[in-house]
Each structure stands twice: as C-alpha cells, then as structure tokens.
Amino acid sequence: MTEAIHYEKPVFRVNGDSALLVEYGEGIDISINERVRAMTAVLGEKNLLGVKAVVPAYCSLAIIYDPCLVALDALMEDIERLEAARLSSPPSPPSIVEIPVCYGCDLGPDIKFVAEHTGLSEEQVVALHSSADYPIFMIGFTPGFCYLGGMDPRLKTPRRKTPRTAVPEGSVGIAESQTGMYPIESPGGWQIIGRTPLRLFAPERENPFLYRPGDIIRFRPVGKDEFLEIARKDKTDEGL
C-alpha cells in the first residue's frame, strides 16, 4: 500500500447539489480516520440546520444537506469553525464491542483453506484472529458491514476463486489483508472462518446495530454450545 497523505486542513469537494465531501487526506490510515470520526462526532452533537446525514468513510466524510435549508458557503464556514474549535478538545475514547465467534466446523468452512494457505494450524488462525483489536474505519456496502483495520498480516488470504451466491448472516471472513462480518445474507467471495450468533442487524430494535464507526471490534472464540445458547438468547431477549 502506498503511504497515506495527510491534509493539514480539510479539503472540500462538491458531491452533487446535496452533499459536501470533507477530505482529511488520502489513504487508509488510522490517524486520518480519527480526524474524520472526530468531525463526524462534532456534527452529530451540533445537529446543524439542513444537515440530513453525515456519512464517515476512511479519509473523508459526506455531509448530506438540504439546499433549501442551508447555503453551501455557510455550511463550509461552519465546518471550518467547528474544525478550529475541535482541535482544542481531545477525542472521546472508542467503545470496545466484543463479538463471539464460533470458528471452524460447518460455520467456518474455509478455515482449513486459510490454515493451508498461511501455513498456520487452525488453532493458530483462531488465536491470531481473536487476539487483535480491529478499529471500524467505516460502515458501508450493506447495512452494518464494517471496514476493519488491524488484521495480523500472517492471516492474509486471497478471496475464494468462485464467490458464494449466499453467505449466511453473521459469517466472519477474510479477504486479502481485511477481515469482516456479513450482517445480512449476501453473495460474497470472502474466506469464511466462523460465524457470530449475534444479530448484527436487527431493524426492529431501537438501536438496530451493535457498533458504529470508530468502535473497536474484538472477536471472542466460543464453542458450538455457547454459539447456540447466545443465538437463542439474542432472539428471545430482543438483544441488548
């Protein structure tokens, strides 16, 4: 990967007539992403008139606005003012979200391939995968799909040659140097090494998601019995 470029001041980019991109740099880099998330948090608190949504990504955030309620110039001035004010206050510490995962067996059919490809034992794959902290850089692609950083480079494994037409909800996988979870059943080519019993997307709940961008994901290995027990509870208790 090429080295990330940090912008000293955020760069504004027009994204159509109802969105403004605020860029903090180029590349996948935790310190650029921290600036994105800090501004996202500030905007979440300020609730500026005419701002309909704020969508943070790796190195930029998009501010979705209503041109009838706010002028673009005024919006950019607000961002600059908030950016200057933000620098004096430290960012809030991230939340740690623990995700139980049953690795291997029928729930993680590709763990064998990952072990063979990496030259590790299946136990080592589980140990390495469940011992790291994974920051959520951003969420996109499908509801609740996290773009995570922090995977141990020894686990790097290419995608499956033939993608599956349906990867079950809750599956945990590896693709190249990334790891991630499938919150809803979707087609996909990731190497599936396990599955979480938690519902990662529960639209009927007041908070449909267990995490937000900036949180840290930790995977905790569980056996099949605990997997089934958590799955049963998560369904009946309406979750958290």
Place this chain on the structure above:
Amino acid sequence: MKAFKVISPGPMTTIQDLGRFSFMDRGVPPSGTLDSFSCRVANTLVGNGHNCAVLETTFMGPSLEALCDMDIALTGADSNLTVNGNKVEGWRSHSVKSGDVIRIASASSGCRGYLALTGGIDVPVVMGSRSTFVRARIGGIEGRALIKGDILGRGPGSLLKQPRILPQELIPKYTREITLRAIPGPQDRAFREEMTVFFSSVYEVSAQTDRMGCRLKGHAVRHDPGAPRSIVTEATVPGNIQVPEDGLPIILLVEQTTGGYTKIATVISTDISLLAQALPGHKAAFERVSVERAHELYRGQMRLISTVTGLFD
C-alpha cells in the same frame, strides 16, 4: 384501515416514501421514491403530506381492489389507469369506493408510476421510514415488493370535498431523449482530458437498471493517464456517475451508501426524477452546470411543489 387488496402486483411494485436518512453512517441506503417530484405531487393531490408512503410501479402497475372509500391519484409514468374498467386520467385525484377495481396497465410514456391514497399507505416505520429496501428486507411489507393477495392499510386522513387536478402545463412530458444536468466531480480531476467528450456524448440507458443504479451504453470514458482507477472507499450519493474499469458510466440511484469507483460527475437532484422515467433504449446526454445553478433549480422545483400544494389549500 384496510385500503387495498392486491389482485396482481405488477413486476416490481414497492411501497416508498421520501427515504431513510437516519442510518446512512451504518450502511443503510436512503431508498425512497426514485421520482420524488411525482411522489410529492401525488400526495398533494390526495391531501397528504409529501412524505406519506405511496406505491412505486415499474413500467407495469398492479391491479388493486379498494377495501374502503378513499381518494387516489396516479402521477409519474402515463400508465393507462382504469377504475372498474373505465379509463381515468393521471395527475388528478379520483374518489373510489370500496369494491372498486383499480388497474394500472403498462406505461405509454415514462417508466415509474406513483399511486397515492388518502392517509398514505400504512406499514410500520422501520428505522425512520416506510420505504422498502429489498436487499436488507426492510420497510414496506416484509421488506419485499408487493405480491398477489397482500392487504395494504392506509393511515388516517379525510376525503377531499372536491377533486384536485394538476394544471396541464405542470405535468412533465417524458421523451425518449433526455438531458440530465450534472455537476463535475467529486473525482473530476481524474478525467481532465475526457470531461468535454463526456459532456458531448449521447448514451443509451441499458436494461441493467434498477433502484441501485442505471448503467449506460455508449462512449467509454477513459481515466487520465496516471490517474487512479479507483479511490479509497467513500460515501456515494444518488446521481453520482461512476466510471468503472470498462469506462461505461453507471448513475447511482438510491440503494447504495459507499463505493470505491471514481465519479466523473453527479446528476443534479432535480433531474433524478427525469432519469427515473427513462426506459432501456432511451437516450441520455449530460449538460454541465454549476452547483449554484443546481441549487437554484432545486429551490425552483421545491417552490413549484409548494405552489401546487397552495393551489388546493
């Protein structure tokens, strides 16, 4: 209150309102009506607020049996609307009685029809919206398109004292050739050499078009020499014109929140409604406008809609 029984659903008829904006940071796309102008007008014609849920039809509409007395209005595509077999006009309200059969046939111009009814379609609000998003199975009825036998409820609302008819001159005309106004960027810097060619090319709407995006056929846009073919994934918005590896543009619609392709330009909000009415085979060209001009046009369209609303107050 029960409003309709679905006799036949049409190929892709979904319940939509103006969209879901509360969880875009968690990968939940806005969804909502593709032609929001027609949605707002249809709701106005039956006395609803603009955000009431409507039916969005795709080329062919449903046949419905009314289960109560109510007012209905069909806007968008010219869809050969009949009540009990008698042809009635779009872009105006009709009072229907329990037992009436409403049929929306295939469109003679345009692609998507919008059927509003007194009180709006009553389905549970999911994450701030009634809009159907099929891929995640949320909104509408069980997160899917209508099927035969569905019963649709309606919200509270009073019947009109007299019909509401949109003045003829305000009804949009849908043609086989459209011009979509677009603002360059956000990755215009990757297409410095091709920008002029892009804005003077005529594309064809392909059959690979759905609520997520509209693929175009025609001139393959080339990235500038040395310009990156993809970007670090960032937020996308409806109207973004993505240029993938093969150079054939894809105009994003309402079912995507992020993406890693470069975007040469972005169709203005006002013209998404026009694009929503284009059929495969229709021609689309792009006209370059500034963001300031786009804002004027957007405010103009919103003023027009408030004028329409004011006509009936």
